[in-house]
Amino acid sequence: MGYANGQASYVNGESTSNRKQQPLFSFGLITDVQYADIPDGRSFLGVPRYYRHSILVLQRAVKEWNNHQRHNFVINFGDIVDGYCPKDQSLKTVKKIVHEFENFKGPVYHLIGNHCLYNLPRSQLLPLLRIQSDKGHGYYDFSPMPEYRFVVLGGYDISAIGWPKDHPRTLEALKFLQAKNPNEDKNSPMGLVGLERRFLMFNGGVGEEQMKWLDRVLEESTRLKQKVVVCCHLPLHPGASSKEALLWNYDEVMNLIHRYNCVKLCIAGHDHKGGYSIDSHGVHHKVLEAALECPPGTDAFGYADVYDDRISLHGTDRMKSVDMYFNPKADL
Ligand SMILES: [Zn+2]
Numbered sequence: 001m002g003y004a005n006g007q008a009s010y011v012n013g014e015s016t017s018n019r020k021q022q023p024l025f026s027f028g029l030i031t032d033v034q035y036a037d038i039p040d041g042r043s044f045l046g047v048p049r050y051y052r053h054s055i056l057v058l059q060r061a062v063k064e065w066n067n068h069q070r071h072n073f074v075i076n077f078g079d080i081v082d083g084y085c086p087k088d089q090s091l092k093t094v095k096k097i098v099h100e101f102e103n104f105k106g107p108v109y110h111l112i113g114n115h116c117l118y119n120l121p122r123s124q125l126l127p128l129l130r131i132q133s134d135k136g137h138g139y140y141d142f143s144p145m146p147e148y149r150f151v152v153l154g155g156y157d158i159s160a161i162g163w164p165k166d167h168p169r170t171l172e173a174l175k176f177l178q179a180k181n182p183n184e185d186k187n188s189p190m191g192l193v194g195l196e197r198r199f200l201m202f203n204g205g206v207g208e209e210q211m212k213w214l215d216r217v218l219e220e221s222t223r224l225k226q227k228v229v230v231c232c233h234l235p236l237h238p239g240a241s242s243k244e245a246l247l248w249n250y251d252e253v254m255n256l257i258h259r260y261n262c263v264k265l266c267i268a269g270h271d272h273k274g275g276y277s278i279d280s281h282g283v284h285h286k287v288l289e290a291a292l293e294c295p296p297g298t299d300a301f302g303y304a305d306v307y308d309d310r311i312s313l314h315g316t317d318r319m320k321s322v323d324m325y326f327n328p329k330a331d332l
Pocket residue numbers: 078079113114115233269270
């Protein structure tokens with residue numbers, strides 16, 4: 001599965017050497033809660049999904065983050081409500097999960113996932129998730145302190161889901177899928193080989209305008225000597241993810257990121273089993289394990305301690321911990 005580069009870096013529990021040094025700041029993270037008030041089920045591949053239990057995972061996460069008392073913010077990496085949620089309950093259910101997040105005593109940054117878009121259109125989702133973004137785009141950035149910037153990408157910018165049927169971005173996505181995936185069901189990877197298996201309807205791509213925006217943000221971050229963490233619902237590196245879960249144009253996005261040295265870590269959700277790797281430029285890629293797939297009584301959430309030279313992810317139960325040291329050569 002391509003874990004060769006990264007597996008050795010997993011650290012279970014807290015590394016003793018980290019205890020003395022205080023982090024610059026820390027934040028909580030969770031992904032793919034995919035709550036729905038429906039009986040448990042299974043994924044396409046047969047992996048159990050605990051739709052009603054996942055809200056308990058979120059509640060325990062918020063409690064832990066609040067107990068910790070020093071997390072500056074929380075990031076939710078998307079898919080808060082499952083696509084199987086009955087549509088007449090979508091709004092109520094999204095509000096219910098947002099309310100759980102609001103119990104965290106600090107800011108919460110949300111990413112939009114495909115399951116969010118199966119439930120509600122962007123025009124309703126963005127205000128509910130308090131995403132400040134022009135024209136329904138889901139991308140934005142924020143800087144919790146001068147040394148760091150977080151860039152949140154909109155992975156469903158070019159997408160066949162979530163925009164109105166006749167929207168130029170829907171049409172562009174459908175044309176793209178038509179050319180790349182010969183199956184009638186565009187969510188089927190049948191016959192697609194290797195990395196082509198990402199050309200599925202439940203994925204999406206970053207459009208031209210967003211690429212230009214990303215370029216400007218990375219240029220500015222470089223000038224300000226900021227370290228950047230890129231967040232995207234869809235994974236950006238095949239070494240950390242199933243091929244079927246990757247952003248359509250992850251390669252273009254990574255080529256742009258690699259033109260700069262400021263990006264240290266990319267974090268994603270969507271690929272429920274999670275993963276980790278370091279790419280050829282020393283950028284870390286962490287795909288978070290899904291809250292939805294926690295058997296009752298177990299958890300998948302965590303927090304990250306951010307230092308000058310590394311980010312340490314501390315995961316609970318299914319979420320694996322990892323110390324991610326930055327490539328010192330990148331700053332030369
Ligand atoms: Zn997803």
